[in-house]
Amino acid sequence: MLATSHRFPDRFPKLxxxxxxxxxxxxxxxxxxxxxxxxxxxxxxxxxxxxxxxxWADIEPSILGTLFERGLDPEKEK
Known part of the structure; x- marks a missing residue:
């Protein structure tokens, strides 16, 4: 999806x-x-x-990754 959206950004919202x-x-x-x-x-x-x-450009990607991973783990949701 990201590779396609990189080549054709107008397709990203639909995807x-x-x-x-x-x-x-x-x-x-x-x-x-x-x-x-x-x-x-x-x-x-x-x-x-x-x-x-x-x-979102000023946010360190690792912060978003950590938040996403914690959201997937019920023990770390809080």
Missing amino acids: AGQLFVAMRTGGEVGMEAIEWFNGGLFDSNAALQKAAERA
Whole structure:
């Protein structure tokens, strides 16, 4: 998805929306099977829209990675 979006940035919103739907329900995006792993975060595309409106360039990528990993581990959610 990222490689395609890098070449064709205008396709990213549609692809990301499809990914959010698949994460909410399980399914496929392109040729990739996506397992359901939603805890409510992907119930609407509003979260994606709000995130897209933010300026993320100044945030260290490792911080976002840590937050994402902790969100996947119920023991570290808090």
